[in-house]
Amino acid sequence: MDTVKSMVYPGRIIIIGTAPAGQRVVLYSITGRSPSSQARRLEIDKQAGSIFVKPTDEETLKTGNPDLLVYPAVICKAGAIAVSNGKQTGDVAKLIAATAEPVEVLLKSLALWEYEPDAPNFTPRISGCVTKGSALSVLKRAADGSVIRNLFTVPVIAGKGSLVSTYTGENANPLPSFTGEPKEVAIAWATADEAAEGLYAALGPKAGGDDFRVTAAAVYMAADGTVTMSVKNRHK
Numbered sequence: 707m708d709t710v711k712s713m714v715y716p717g718r719i720i721i722i723g724t725a726p727a728g729q730r731v732v733l734y735s736i737t738g739r740s741p742s743s744q745a746r747r748l749e750i751d752k753q754a755g756s757i758f759v760k761p762t763d764e765e766t767l768k769t770g771n772p773d774l775l776v777y778p779a780v781i782c783k784a785g786a787i788a789v790s791n792g793k794q795t796g797d798v799a800k801l802i803a804a805t806a807e808p809v810e811v812l813l814k815s816l817a818l819w820e821y822e823p824d825a826p827n828f829t830p831r832i833s834g835c836v837t838k839g840s841a842l843s844v845l846k847r848a849a850d851g852s853v854i855r856n857l858f859t860v861p862v863i864a865g866k867g868s869l870v871s872t873y874t875g876e877n878a879n880p881l882p883s884f885t886g887e888p889k890e891v892a893i894a895w896a897t898a899d900e901a902a903e904g905l906y907a908a909l910g911p912k913a914g915g916d917d918f919r920v921t922a923a924a925v926y927m928a929a930d931g932t933v934t935m936s937v938k939n940r941h942k
Contacts, residue, residue, distance in 0.1 A: 707908035713875030715739065715918055716909075718791040720832050722840045723867020723893045729820045730836050730927040731867060731893055732789050734779050734904050739877075742770025743878045747939040748779060748921045755782035755933060757923050760907040762941045774822055780923065782863050785931035788834035791872060792820045798821045798835055804931065808841035820853040821846055826880040834860075836927065842870050848884045859900050867893045877918075879904075898924040898936040906938040 710719065721733035736759070745766040749758050757780040759769040767775060777793045778935045784805030788795050797815040812835060822829040830846040840860035848854050860868045868888035873881045895901040901924035913919040923937045 707891060708903065709869060709891050710905065710908040710911075713909075714873065714915065715873060715877040715881070716875045716910060717829065717872030717881065718832065719869060719871045719905075720789055720791070720834050720842065721867045721869045721893070721905075722789075722834045723891070724837060724841060724862050724864050725893055725926060726865045727896060728864060728929065730787070730928075732780060732787050732834065732836060733801075733867070733893075733901060733923065734789055735803045735909060735922040736920040737771070737907055737909060738920045739916075739918060740770060741766050742768070742775060744920055744941065746775060746920055747941055748923050748937040750937060752935070753773040756780060757925070757935060757937065758862065759921075764871055771824065773817050774824060779937065780925055780935070782925065782927070782933045782935075785927070785935075787836040787925060787927060788833075789925075790831065791829075792822065794831055794832055794833055798833055802835050804836055804837060806835075806837040807839045808835050808839045809859060811835050811837060812841050812843040812857055816843055816845060816855070819845060828883070829872050829881070830883050832884070834870075839873070840868075842868060842888055844870055844884055860888070866892055867891045900924075901926070902930060902936040902938040905942075932939040 745763040781799035786802035788798035828847040833841040906922035
């Protein structure tokens with residue numbers, strides 16, 4: 707997790723990869739600078755097979771844009787997983803299936819989506835899915851205001867994952883959007899509980915810096931489609 711540790715402010719992170727024992731892995735985390743971004747937590751709905759971003763304080767949340775702050779982060783169904791940093795998770799989930807082509811799922815489900823309307827940052831929409839393979843997507847703003855659509859296939863290598871984030875990790879104004887290809891990261895944790903705790907710890911403040919952590923989640927899917935989920939929240 708050296709890549710994560712090096713980021714002062716990554717915004718939101720998606721990591722898709724494979725655990726040492728072969729389980730498919732999806733990791734998700736949120737960091738926040740504003741009170742409205744901090745006023746959130748992740749909640750697991752086991753019956754729905756989902757993880758939702760929920761407010762911890764409704765009034766504080768309203769000081770931001772609730773439409774961009776509250777959403778389903780992870781949806782699991784039919785031996786597949788959808789994940790994103792916004793309400794587009796629902797559209798990705800409509801097309802996922804264990805036999806689906808992951809890049810095709812993201813291409814079709816995100817066709818009508820673009821970057822977030824939060825000037826001056828214009829936060830990228832990051833998304834991913836796990837089906838018979840895995841893929842990641844980054845929708846970001848071009849200099850002329852159009853949408854740059856990047857799709858990436860995630861290799862299946864035990865103990866490895868691919869990371870995308872909304873920002874580069876620099877704490878600046880405006881926040882610089884993620885660039886380039888997904889970053890390779892190690893996935894050393896055997897369980898979802900260990901992974902959620904480990905990702906949250908990796909996001910910890912640098913020496914003398916602010917603690918921007920909000921929450922972290924981990925989803926592990928076994929070969930038979932069985933899913934285990936875990937979250938680590940800063941705020942109750």
